[in-house]
Amino acid sequence: MIGARSIAEPTIKDTIIHRMDPRAKILVLISTAFIAVTLDNPETTFLLFLIVLSGFALARMPAIKIKTLTLLLVLLIWGTIYSQALFYSQLPRTVIFTIIQPDFPVLGWLTNGGLFVYEEGLRHGAIQGLRSASILSLGLLMCWTTDSRDMLNGLVGLRVPYSVAFMVVTAVRFLPIIITEVVTVVTVQRLRGFNPKRFGPGIVKTSLNILTPTLSNCVRRTGTLAVSIQSRAFRANPDRTYLKKLKFSELDKAMVTACIFAAISIVIIKLLYNMYTSGIYYTSGLRPVYAIARGYL
Amino acid sequence: MSLTGIGKCRKSEKYSNEKGCGMKNIVFFFLILVLAIQPAAAQVQEEFKPEDMTTFMIQVPHGVEGSGLAVGGSNLSAYLFFESYYDGNMNVTMELDLPEGFVLQDTSVYSFSLQTEYEDWYRLVDFYVPANLSSGTYNITATAVVEVGGNKHTIVRKTRLKVASKEEIAEEIEISGLTVPSDEDGYGDPSHPSSTLVVRENSPALKKLLKVTDLRIDREELTSTYIGVELTNKGDSTVPVIITYDVLDIKTGEPVKAFKPAIMGMNSDTLCYATLTLSPGSSSLVSLPLYISEDAMGGEYLLRVKVKLTGSDWVAVTQDQKITAISRKWGPIIITLVSSLLGLTTVSLFFSRSKEIMDRFKTRNLVLISLFGTVSFAAINLPMTILWELSHAVFGPFSFLFTGLFYEILLYMLIASLVVLIPKPGVVSLFMMVRFLLGGFITGSFTPITFITLSLSAVLLEVMMYTAGITSKNPNPENRFRMGIVCGIADMVSGYASFSVWMVLYRLFYSDWYIMANILIDGFLYTFIGAWFGISLGNRLKKVAE
Known part of the structure; x- marks a missing residue:
């Protein structure tokens, strides 16, 4: 059963991916996100997706995680395919199914000439879905191979203000407690004959019934927690020391350098190419760059 | 000298003067007579030379000097031209003699008078070359009988028209080059990618904005670019041709109207053609204007260039070239750019002044x-990690009606109740930041879209809440209507920006009606409901806190 736990909890092992510095993982993720949104070539996008997936093999992820990943990817890519099959607005496009006829009363007018499923949109959705799939996969790989405390240390190491990092630490720490509380509230409501999973106009009432006791506990907890934190000299000194020191390995450095270099290069090349195709800027010296962008990116 | 002598002399002088004046008058009279008589005499003497004093020309078909070319089934015009260099009246009778089998559609004999020098006469004489006429070279004769002063002179002009079969003509004419896009003269322009057209927006507001940003988009008219067509005549006849083109749907082969829009009420077919007379063994380059209406869609098209022989609808040569149209929507691009810059600026400002900001809390x-x-993460993000994808997979684009219940109603309930508990500027931003980082660490959703939409949403909510007095110095966060409106508007704007970001960064397509429905229902209605009930929730929690 794929549940919240299989999504949220990391699997701690001793692999090359697990040993990576969390800062390196964050930087690799950001670089990959830039690369993924910049690429247009379907083959290269697919290659990027495969590279990201190979990380799961290197990290020796357990079957439940792979199952979760597969489910999420299938749903994500299918969702993109579905929407793009309906809204694809390039030519050629071949109608394979009509959902709303153009002359259908009200809806035909509302949808500005009907709603159709386009064959070419399916393909476009599949290609574009790979973009999101690469980012999601790498994000999950990062989360599933890093302890949240290490991740937060990584954030502080990347100069995120300590107060913010502290807030996130607090949020992470209380997540299991709050999930348990939400589950308890839902169980209590069901025991009292209320069906909180029923959707419809009663959703607001359901939400209020779940949120009120959960948040009330949070508010009560806030006072105690604040006193506890302040008594431990929170924000008393501008600089903090940390028990665990983060250190980039040579591999981390190489990975980060390669990813950042690749991201910057691809973004610049695509930017120049788009300026060329839009008639904004052209110089004959950049012809090889345009050729690379057109052929591979 | 004596007085008598003086008087004599004066008398003699007067006489002499009178005599001299009489002679002068006679000479003057003769001079005028000679001048008056001379031209008439000369005119009488001038001999009319038909070849020197006239120009007589025949072109078959019109525009072709020398031997022309035609295909069976053509409607052609023979061009007859006569000009006089003779300063006098002449009567001309002209007769066009077409070979047997040709069908003349006008009269073959024309009579006219030319009164003076440089006066001319011309006529286009229509005739039809039957489709079943055998191939070969035909002689066409035009005879002009010129009558000047009662004398008749005959001038004869001959030309030849080669009637060839379709196969022969197709072999003689060749499209030797096709350049898309080209400059006005038909030459390739390396500053534009080959076989690529850019469809641009035509919004005046956008044009103004782009002018400010120095991105020039001159769209005073519809002309987007030109097509350069190079034609080669490999035969030995002069060929008059008409070159046209069509932009076709690559799959159905149907012409796409957006590439031939009506221009000033006229069908653009009346403008998108070029005529050319190809001499034997020559090549010529012509350019054709290519008009693109702004509602043209991007994608792959087939450009079909057609060459017809003048007078015939038969297409002698066609050449197809696959072209790509890039639909560059500047609106979403600018919105994405502005949202990204706003997000980055806000984060940079926060990082640079984090201590001051955090110390306020x-x-x-x-x-x-x-x-x-x-x-919010436990109640919204975590269940929605699968539910969001699942609802997208099941309901497709209409999943927003379902996911909005979580993402809008629940979220804004939390935001509104949090603002009721801590009515300070910066609360919403910190809440959004925690959500973003939590989502990134737990579900790996460190995506550019999440960053841009959350940061934009935070900035909008902060600014609007402060302006509306919800989080100002004297905060009043408990007005449900105000909170609902502020949150609704902020979410509509960030929702619209979010669609732009999806379209630009993820190259996804969304219909305008869908975006509108989404931002109205999800962005405003659900948000308004969430914020409205969030005040109740906040008030209840306030009692707990007290």
Whole structure:
């Protein structure tokens, strides 16, 4: 059963991916996100997706995680395919199914000439879905191979203000407690004959019934927690020391350098190419760059 | 000298003067007579030379000097031209003699008078070359009988018309080059990618904005670019041709209207053609204007260039070239750019002044914001990680009606109740930041879209809440209507920006009606409901806090 736990909890092992510095993982993720949104070539996008997936093999992820990943990817890519099959607005496009006829009363007018499923949109959705799939996969790989405390240390190491990092630490720490509380509230409501999973106009009432006791506990907890934190000299000194020191390995450095270099290069090349195709800027010296962008990116 | 002598002399002088004046008058009279008589005499003497004093020309078909070319089934015009260099009246009778089998559609004999020098006469004489006429070279004769002063002179002009079969003509004419896009003269322009057209927006407001940003988009008219067509005549006849083109749907082969829009009420077919007379063994380059209406869609098209022989609808040569149209929507691009810059600026400002900002909040405020962030993650993000994808897979684009219940109603309930508990500027931003980082660490959703939409949403909510007095110095966060409107508008704007970001960064397509429905229902209605009930929730929690 794929549940919240299989999504949220990391699997701690001793692999090359697990040993990576969390800062390196964050930087690799950001670089990959830039690369993924910049690429247009379907083959290269697919290659990027495969590279990201190979990380799961290197990290020796357990079957439940792979199952979760597969489910999420299938749903994500299918969702993109579905929407793009309906809204694809390039030519050629071949109608394979009509959902709303153009002359259908009200809806035909509302949808500005009907709603159709386009064959070419399916393909476009599949290609574009790979973009999101690469980012999601790498994000999950990062989360599933890093302890949240290490991740937060990584954030502080990347100069995120300590107060913010502290807030996130607090949020992470209380997540299991709050999930348990939400589950308890839902169980209590069901025991009292209320069906909180029923959707419809009663959703607001359901939400209020779940949120009120959960948040009330949070508010009560806030006072105690604040006193506890302040008594431990929170924000008393501008600089903090940390028990665990983060250190980039040579591999981390190489990975980060390669990813950042690749991201910057691809973004610049695509930017120049788009300026060329839009008639904004052209110089004959950049012809090889345009050729690379057109052929591979 | 004596007085008598003086008087004599004066008398003699007077006489002499009178005699001299008489002679002068006679000479003058003769001079005028000679001048008056001379031209008439000369005219009488001038001999009319038909070849020197006239120009007589025949072109078959019109525009072709020398031997022309035609295909069976053509409607052609023979061009007859006569000009006089003779300063006098002449009567001309002209006769066009077409070979047997040709069908003349006008009269073959024409009579006219030319009164003076440089006066001319011309006529286009229509005739039809039957489709079943055998191939070969035909002689066409035009005879002009010129009558000047009662004398008749005959001038004869001959030309030849080669009637060839379709196969022969198709072999003689060749499209030797096709350049898309080209400059006005038909030459390739390396500053534009080959076989690529850019469809641009035509919004005046956008044009103004782009002018400010120095991105020039001159769209005073519809002309987008030109097509350069190079034609080669490999035969030994002069060929008059008409070159046209069509932009076709690559799959159905149907012409796409957006590439031939009506221009000033006229069909653009009347403008998108070029005529050319190809001499034997020559090549010529012509350019054709290519008009693109702004509602043209991007994608792959087939450009079909057609060459017809003048007078015939038969297409002698065609050449197809696959072209790509890039639909560059500047609106979403600018919105994405502005949203990204706004997000980055806000984060940079926060990082540079983080201590000042964070010091405004008590520790219990920070803890409460964190816990609200956790609740929002536990109640919204975590279940929606699968439900979002699942609803997208099942309901497709209409999943927003379902996911909005979580993402809008629940989220804005939390935001509004948090603002009721801590009515300070910066609360919403910190809440959003915790959500973003939590989502990134737990579900790996460190995506550019999440960053841009959350940061934009935070900035909009902060600014609007402060302006509306919800989080100002004297905060009044409990007005449900105000909170609902502020949150609704902010979410509509960030929702619209979010669609732009999806379209630009993820190259996804969304219909305008869908975006509108989404931002109205999800962005405003659900948000309004969430914010409205969030005030109740906040008030209840306030009692707990007290």
